[in-house]
Structures are given as C-alpha cells and as structure tokens.
Amino acid sequence: MPAMNMIQALNSAMDILLTQNPDVVMFGEDSGYFGGVFNATDKLQAKHGAHRVFDTPINEAAIAAMAIGMAAKGLKPVAEIQFSDYIFPAFDQIVSEMSRIRYRSAGQFTSGCVLRSPWGGGIRGGQTHSMSPEAFFTHIPGVKVAIPSNPYDAKGMLIAAAEGNDPVIFFEPKRIYNGPFDGVPDAPLKSWAKHPKGEVPEGHYRVELGKAEVTREGSACTVVTYGTLVHVAEHAAEKSGIDAEIIDLKSLSPYDIDTIAASVNKTGRAIVAHEAPRTSGFGAELAAQIQEDCFYALEAPVLRLTGWDTPYPHAHEWAYFPIQSRFIRAMEAVTKAV
Amino acid sequence: MLSWYKDMLLIRRFEEKAGQLYGMGLIAGFCHLYIGQEAVVVGVQGALEEGDQVVTGYRDHGHMLATGMDPNGVMAELTGREGGYSRGKGGSMHMFSRDKNFFGGHGIVGAQVPIGTGLALSNKYKENGKISVTYFGDGAANQGQVYESFNMAKIWDLPVVYVIENNQYAMGTSVKRSSSETHLYKRGVSFNIPGEEVDGMDVVAVNEAAAKAAEHARSGNGPYILEMKTYRYRGHSMSDPAKYRTREEVDDIRSHSDPIEGAKKKILEAGYADEDALKKMDKEIKEIVSDSADFARESPEPNPDELYTDVLIEG
Numbered sequence: 001m002p003a004m005n006m007i008q009a010l011n012s013a014m015d016i017l018l019t020q021n022p023d024v025v026m027f028g029e030d031s032g033y034f035g036g037v038f039n040a041t042d043k044l045q046a047k048h049g050a051h052r053v054f055d056t057p058i059n060e061a062a063i064a065a066m067a068i069g070m071a072a073k074g075l076k077p078v079a080e081i082q083f084s085d086y087i088f089p090a091f092d093q094i095v096s097e098m099s100r101i102r103y104r105s106a107g108q109f110t111s112g113c114v115l116r117s118p119w120g121g122g123i124r125g126g127q128t129h130s131m132s133p134e135a136f137f138t139h140i141p142g143v144k145v146a147i148p149s150n151p152y153d154a155k156g157m158l159i160a161a162a163e164g165n166d167p168v169i170f171f172e173p174k175r176i177y178n179g180p181f182d183g184v185p186d187a188p189l190k191s192w193a194k195h196p197k198g199e200v201p202e203g204h205y206r207v208e209l210g211k212a213e214v215t216r217e218g219s220a221c222t223v224v225t226y227g228t229l230v231h232v233a234e235h236a237a238e239k240s241g242i243d244a245e246i247i248d249l250k251s252l253s254p255y256d257i258d259t260i261a262a263s264v265n266k267t268g269r270a271i272v273a274h275e276a277p278r279t280s281g282f283g284a285e286l287a288a289q290i291q292e293d294c295f296y297a298l299e300a301p302v303l304r305l306t307g308w309d310t311p312y313p314h315a316h317e318w319a320y321f322p323i324q325s326r327f328i329r330a331m332e333a334v335t336k337a338v
Numbered sequence: 339m340l341s342w343y344k345d346m347l348l349i350r351r352f353e354e355k356a357g358q359l360y361g362m363g364l365i366a367g368f369c370h371l372y373i374g375q376e377a378v379v380v381g382v383q384g385a386l387e388e389g390d391q392v393v394t395g396y397r398d399h400g401h402m403l404a405t406g407m408d409p410n411g412v413m414a415e416l417t418g419r420e421g422g423y424s425r426g427k428g429g430s431m432h433m434f435s436r437d438k439n440f441f442g443g444h445g446i447v448g449a450q451v452p453i454g455t456g457l458a459l460s461n462k463y464k465e466n467g468k469i470s471v472t473y474f475g476d477g478a479a480n481q482g483q484v485y486e487s488f489n490m491a492k493i494w495d496l497p498v499v500y501v502i503e504n505n506q507y508a509m510g511t512s513v514k515r516s517s518s519e520t521h522l523y524k525r526g527v528s529f530n531i532p533g534e535e536v537d538g539m540d541v542v543a544v545n546e547a548a549a550k551a552a553e554h555a556r557s558g559n560g561p562y563i564l565e566m567k568t569y570r571y572r573g574h575s576m577s578d579p580a581k582y583r584t585r586e587e588v589d590d591i592r593s594h595s596d597p598i599e600g601a602k603k604k605i606l607e608a609g610y611a612d613e614d615a616l617k618k619m620d621k622e623i624k625e626i627v628s629d630s631a632d633f634a635r636e637s638p639e640p641n642p643d644e645l646y647t648d649v650l651i652e653g
Contacts (some may be wrong), residue, residue: 034510044389057480057516058447058508086446089482126429128396128445155389195460309647314367315426316645 003193004200006177009151010040010116013331014078016204018048021076026161028080028116037082038118038177064090067113069168070099076163077113078087084119084171085131087131098167099142112165114158116272120228121275121307121321122175126314131229132276132307137169138253138285144168145253146209150175150197150228153250156207163206173227183232183324185317212256214263218245219333221269224260224286226250229273229322236327244271244331252282259291260286268299269334273322278306300337305330340610342384342541343601344619346376349400350598351620351627352409353572356399356416359631360576365416368445369430374571377597378503379404381544382471382564385552389466391439393454394473396431397503397570398443401473405438405607407443409626413634421637425644447508448474448481451500455487458498458561469497469555473564477508479522488529488561495560499551500526502565509574510582523565531561538566539595542604 004012017024026032026041032055035042045053055062061082067077081087087094094115101111121130137145144166148154154172161168175181179190192198212224216234220242223233226249237244245263249255264270270290272283287302303321313320353371360369372379375397383392383404394401402412407423415422415433423433431445441457444450452470461468478484479502491498502522506513513520523533532554536547544566551562569591573580580588605611611619 018391029508030510033515037509055511055515057511059480088446124429126367126445127432127534129368160429236551308647309428310645313427313645314424314429314432315422315640316642319642 001199001201004151005179005192005198006151006154006172007038007040009155009200009250010158010172011042011044012200012202013155014041014044015047017078017159017162018044018052020204021232023074024076024078025051025070025127026080027056029056029058029082031055031080036080038174040116041080045087047149059091060086060089064098065093067115068093068101068111071111071113071296072101072109076162076333079113080141081115083129084117084133084271085128087117087133092110094137094143094169095140099140103142106225107109110165111167114161114168114170116158116170116172118174119171120173120175121312122181122228124314124317127311130312130317132274134171134252135276135280135282136202138282142167143253144251145171146251147171147173147226149173149227149248150180150195151192151200152197153207155200156205157209157250159204160206160208164209168209171227175228176231180231181228182235183327185323209251210254210256212250212259213248214245214259215248216244216246216259218243219246219269221331222247222260222263222267223273223331224249225273227275229275232322233327236324236331239324240328240331242328242331242335257289257293260290264290264294264298268297269337270298270302271305271330271334272302273305273327273330274312275307275321277305277309279309281306300334303330303334339601339605339608341465341604341641342380342545343598344623345380345404345600346541346598347620348409348623348626349376349380349403351623352413353399354411355627355631357572357576359417359634362422364635365430366418367429368396369416369576370397371572371573372397372570374505374597375505375538375568376400376595377544377601378501378538378543378566378568379645381541382501382548384545385548386471387468389439389468391441391457391468391470393441393450393457393470394443395447395450395475395478396443396445397475397647398433402433402435402440402443405435405440407435407438407440409530409630413630416636417634417637418635418640419637420640421633426640427644427648429612430653448478448484451478451481451484452487453617455491455498458491458496459494461497462494462527467556469499469552471499471501473501473503475508476504476506476513476522477516478513479525480516488526488531491561492529495558497555498561499548499555500561500563502563503568505568506567507570507574507582509578512582521565523563526561526563527580531563533565534562535565535567537566539597539600541597541601
C-alpha cells in the first residue's frame with residue numbers, strides 16, 4: 001500500500017468520489033483552480049472539470065446554504081470552509097436549515113452534504129486560524145461531526161461521510177496534515193510514511209462514522225480524545241510509561257459511548273482531552289456520560305485536559321495547547337487519585 | 339510629497355524586514371505583506387484628521403505604520419513579544435492602538451466592515467465630526483455583511499469611507515473569477531452610495547480622491563466608496579508561492595507602476611529633493627526598521643500569566 005499524508009489521502013478520497021458518482025460536486029474558497037490552501041483539492045478541477053470542482057467567492061454563509069439547496073435537489077456537495085475559524089458566517093444556515101430540513105419536511109427532503117474544514121491549532125495561526133469549534137456543532141441535532149486523526153481514517157471517513165445521506169461537518173486537524181505530532185512543540189516534523197495509518201489503499205474503502213477506535217491498549221487509565229491529541233496522548237503514554245488506553249473518538253456526533261464505557265469500566269480512570277476551551281467543551285459531554293454509564297467502576301474523578309478558557313493565543317500557543325507534558329501530568333494525577 | 343514618499347518607503351522597508359524575520363523563524367504563523375500597496379494607506383492617511391478612525395483586515399502592517407504607530411511595537415507583535423502592541427496576544431493580523439485610533443487588524447475576511455460602520459455610527463451619535471475609514475479587499479467585497487453594512491450606512495448617512503483595496507487576487511482567486519461586477523466601486527449603486535475608481539499606485543491620486551471622500555462623509559452626506567486599483571508583489575501570505583499569476587505580470591507592474599518609484603520620479607522632477615537626499619532618507623529608514631527588528635528580537639517573551647488576562651474585565 002502506498003504511503004500518503006492526510007492531504008494526499010483526502011485528495012484520493014475526493015478523486016474517487018468524483019469518479020464514482022456524477023452527482024458529487026466540490027467547491028469552496030480557492031478550492032478549484034488553486035487546489036485549496038492546503039492542496040487538498042489539488043488537480044481535481046483539471047481532472048474532473050470546472051463544473052464539478054470550482055471556486056466560490058469568500059462567502060461562507062452561501063457556501064453552506066448552496067450545499068443545502070444542491071443536496072435537496074439531488075446533488076452531493078462536498079464543500080470546503082477554508083479554515084474552521086471561518087465557519088461562523090455559515091452557522092445560521094447550518095443550525096437553522098441544514099440540520100432541520102429532513103425533520104421539518106418529515107423526511108421528504110434531506111441535506112446530505114459534507115462541509116470539510118481544516119481545524120485545530122498547533123501551527124501558530126493565532127486567534128483566527130487555530131480554533132476547535134466542534135462543540136458548537138455537536139450541540140445541533142441533525143448534523144454529524146467527524147474528526148479523523150490519520151491518513152487512513154481521513155480517506156475512509158470522508159468517503160463514508162459523502163456516501164451517507166446526512167449532513168456531516170468534517171473537521172481536519174491541520175497540524176497533522178503532513179505528519180503526526182507528538183506534542184513536543186519544537187521537535188522536528190515527523191512523516192506519515194513511518195506511521196501504520198499512513199498506509200492508505202489507493203482504491204475505495206469506508207471507515208464508518210460513529211465508531212471509535214482503541215489505538216493503544218492499556219490498563220492504568222483511559223484517555224478519550226480526537227484529532228491531533230490522539231498522537232500527543234500516545235506519545236505521552238510511551239514517554240511516561242503510564243499504561244494508558246487511548247481512544248480515538250473519530251466521530252463526535254453521534255459518538256461511540258460503548259467503546260468508551262467498556263474501556264473505563266476496565267481501567268476505572270478516565271481523562272477526556274481536547275484543544276478547545278474547557279467550559280462547555282465536548283469534554284463536558286463525555287465526562288457527564290462516562291459518569292452516568294461507569295459511575296460504579298470509577299476510582300477517580302473524570303479529568304478534563306483542555307485548552308484554557310481564553311481566545312486562542314498567538315505568543316502563548318504552547319501554554320494553551322495540551323502538549324505532551326500536560327498529558328503526562330494528567331495521567332499521573334488520574335492514576336494516583338483515590 | 340516628500341513626507342508621503344518617506345512613509346511609503348518606511349512601509350516597504352518594514353515589510354521587507356518582516357519577510358526576512360519570517361524566513362529566520364522569528365515570526366511564526368501567518369504574515370501578509372503589504373509590499374506594492376503602500377500608496378493606498380499613505381495617500382488616504384494624508385486626507386484624514388486627528389481622531390478619525392481606521393479599521394482594516396489582516397494585511398494590516400502598512401495601515402498601522404501609516405497611522406503613526408511605532409514600528410518597534412508593530413514588529414514586536416509580529417514576533418509575539420511583550421513589547422508588541424497586543425503584548426503578543428494578537429500577532430500579525432490582530433493589533434490595535436487606542437492612541438492612534440487604529441481599531442485593528444481583523445483576521446476574518448470582511449468582519450471589519452460592519453465594525454467600521456459601527457465606528458461611524460458612534461461618530462454621528464456623538465456629533466464629533468470624525469469619520470471612519472474602513473478598508474477591505476476585493477475578496478472581502480463579496481461577503482454578505484459588506485452589503486448589510488452599506489445599506490445601513492446609507493439609511494443613516496453614516497460618516498464612513500469604504501476603501502476597497504483591489505489588489506486583484508483574493509489569495510489565489512482573481513477578481514475576474516470571483517466577482518460578477520469587477521468594477522467594485524459600483525458596488526454601492528443599489529444603495530445610493532457614490533463610488534469611484536482610483537489609481538491606487540499613485541499616492542497623489544489616492545490623496546485627492548480620499549480628501550474628496552472624507553469631505554463628503556464628514557459633511558453629513560453619508561458613506562463613500564473608493565476602489566483603489568492596486569497590486570501586491572508578494573504572495574497572499576508567506577506560504578503562498580503565487581502560482582496563479584505569472585512572473586511577467588508581477589514584473590510588469592513593478593517596473594511600470596511601482597508607487598514608490600513613481601513618487602521618487604515626481605520628487606526629482608519637481609526638485610523637492612535630489613538623489614543624495616533620498617538616499618540619505620532611505621538610510622535613515624533602514625536604521626529605524628533595523629532598530630525595530632532588534633527591539634522585536636530583544637523584547638522578552640510575554641509572561642505566561644498574560645494568557646488569562648484581558649478575557650473579561652470582571653471575571
């Protein structure tokens with residue numbers, strides 16, 4: 001199997017989708033001619049035509065809303081919001097229209113589409129290029145939220161999202177587009193070529209949404225996370241020698257509580273981790289559900305390891321971001337707590 | 339004229355230095371250089387009064403220098419240091435100066451347009467005789483909130499000059515491919531807002547147009563749109579190789595329409611200064627810029643406690 005980075009894997013997924021389904025169309029800011037700011041749609045316009053892969057003006061609200069209209073009339077839009085920090089002009093359309101068209105038409109119309117968007121921090125992007133806004137979207141019944149953490153899943157999940165019938169907000173951790181991140185800020189970039197999930201089949205396959213994966217088995221505690229932090233957590237476990245079980249959530253809405261509960265019932269200790277601010281973050285949902293489902297197995301309070309309750313900072317990025325040392329401290333705290 | 343030349347040269351040299359520091363890894367993340375567009379902010383600023391407000395997008399270093407903000411503080415914000423205008427919290431795209439009435443650098447495309455309109459409403463409410471100059475680019479000109487702003491600005495005749503810096507590329511997408519009406523000065527027609535196209539590479543033309551627009555807004559006639567035809571020489575950001583245009587296109591504009599070379603020619607022809615005086619000026623500016631780079635390198639990293647300050651006033 002060829003080695004691919006996340007960009008190549010996503011590009012391969014989109015190439016397959018365009019080839020296999022004539023109703024698939026892709027659009028976004030600089031997505032067509034330019035091939036996307038991170039090259040995710042590189043060469044797709046040249047191969048599949050400018051009527052299927054095209055540029056929009058800088059109009060996030062209309063990008064999301066046009067996708068709804070296109071989907072309602074039989075197309076399969078896979079649209080791009082250039083950075084997830086730019087998605088908010090589209091928020092009204094996602095909340096009020098995209099998520100509800102099936103419900104309020106009693107199933108006559110659907111808005112099955114995918115909004116892809118580079119997401120998360122770790123690239124020194126500051127306030128408007130680093131956010132993790134997933135919790136805003138997991139609070140909306142009627143849209144799915146998915147966040148892959150490696151090239152293999154990125155391709156399989158994007159195909160599954162586009163082949164499903166529901167709207168999916170598909171966030172792509174841009175810090176790990178070109179290689180996994182072990183959570184040591186100044187360490188040189190690693191390549192996906194040496195990572196098992198960097199091996200990506202060239203053809204069609206799906207990684208179904210809604211399923212989490214245990215990426216590292218362990219007995220000392222459970223770490224539930226997603227995106228870039230999956231790798232930081234794994235490296236923290238290796239570095240510290242704490243035998244943590246790491247769960248890559250992959251889908252946040254709906255999410256796989258069964259896999260989480262099975263793990264926490266085994267370990268009795270849980271950390272939930274994300275880059276987004278702590279208060280009302282997705283970790284709060286996870287902690288609450290773990291408490292409901294695993295209360296009698298818990299030997300320590302569920303611990304949240306998150307970004308702080310501040311705007312995403314510029315100079316203070318590594319004080320804000322849950323880096324490897326913070327993971328190790330959290331693992332030590334949760335395993336020692338009685 | 340000489341002072342405009344000096345201001346443009348300061349921006350050019352500052353941006354060249356910022357590009358160098360970026361290349362050396364001292365500036366991280368996103369950095370959008372203003373090289374090529376200097377005549378716009380310098381010409382407009384020359385038409386403003388003390389107390390008028392300026393707000394812009396993320397290509398903001400030139401605007402800050404034009405308002406008189408200290409190059410040291412701007413450069414130190416680029417490097418994310420304590421001595422930066424936002425003490426390292428904002429970075430290249432997000433800097434402010436209450437003292438110079440500069441209301442930011444905004445990283446979200448078009449977001450500053452309704453904000454600038456709000457500044458104008460504040461001026462009108464307080465009857466202070468000031469105007470808001472709200473800059474945005476050709477890419478932002480297609481955002482919906484721009485038109486919500488235009489409509490309100492004209493309903494209430496707010497004192498705002500909208501300056502569209504049309505550098506012809508919204509990152510990699512040219513105006514021709516993103517705009518059904520490429521003459522952006524016409525965008526106010528259906529709101530009854532007058533607009534005009536200006537040679538944004540000619541500081542004198544910019545200044546004359548800005549003076550007229552400012553007078554219009556200041557005397558209660560409501561908003562005015564100036565479309566500055568300009569060009570950025572560098573990529574959209576430091577990571578953009580600019581594959582979407584030819585080297586020849588860039589070279590052609592550099593060699594025929596450069597705003598600084600144009601001003602220099604006029605200065606020499608009119609005898610405002612000679613070559614030696616201009617060389618001396620360039621040397622002085624290089625020293626200012628070099629000092630700002632030293633300051634930005636030597637200014638300490640901000641204290642980690644600063645992460646949590648300025649989130650709320652009463653936390």
